[in-house]
Amino acid sequence: MEKLADEMRQWSGEQLAEHLYKMLKGYNYLIVMNDLWDAKILDDMKRLFSDDRNGSRIMLTTRLENVAIEANSCLPPHHMRFLREEESWNLLRGKVFGEGCCPPELKEIVIKIARKCHGLPLAIVVIGGILSKAEKTEEYW
Numbered sequence: 001m002e003k004l005a006d007e008m009r010q011w012s013g014e015q016l017a018e019h020l021y022k023m024l025k026g027y028n029y030l031i032v033m034n035d036l037w038d039a040k041i042l043d044d045m046k047r048l049f050s051d052d053r054n055g056s057r058i059m060l061t062t063r064l065e066n067v068a069i070e071a072n073s074c075l076p077p078h079h080m081r082f083l084r085e086e087e088s089w090n091l092l093r094g095k096v097f098g099e100g101c102c103p104p105e106l107k108e109i110v111i112k113i114a115r116k117c118h119g120l121p122l123a124i125v126v127i128g129g130i131l132s133k134a135e136k137t138e139e140y141w
Helices: 002-008 013-024 039-046 065-070 085-097 104-116 121-133
Strands: 030-033 057-060
Touching (some): 085 104, 085 121, 104 121
16 A cells, blocks of 8 residues: 555646546545635546446535535535524533533633624634633633
């Protein structure tokens, strides 16, 4: 395997694409492409994945509606909404404290932090991950 990896470093983009296509042909796969900004990239990638009608899927996320539409799915794009204040608070609280309760002295601070994320789940999860490792004191926060 190591020899193949060394050999692959010398391959052109076309050679890598052909190898990937052959490896996936006949297999089920799920490809997730996150935060796509250009539909041309999707077109380039689609040719790499054989359509054997075996349940394989390519899923993508994008902030750009034109990219979602150009993906040419049989389903319309799913539009994500911003989280409501209570949903933001619950997500942040769960990320920071898990199954435990938020200490009363931190509740107002956590609510303010959740509000400042403006309903963006990724922002809440990132900040929650940082705060989950931080000292859980009012002074620190």
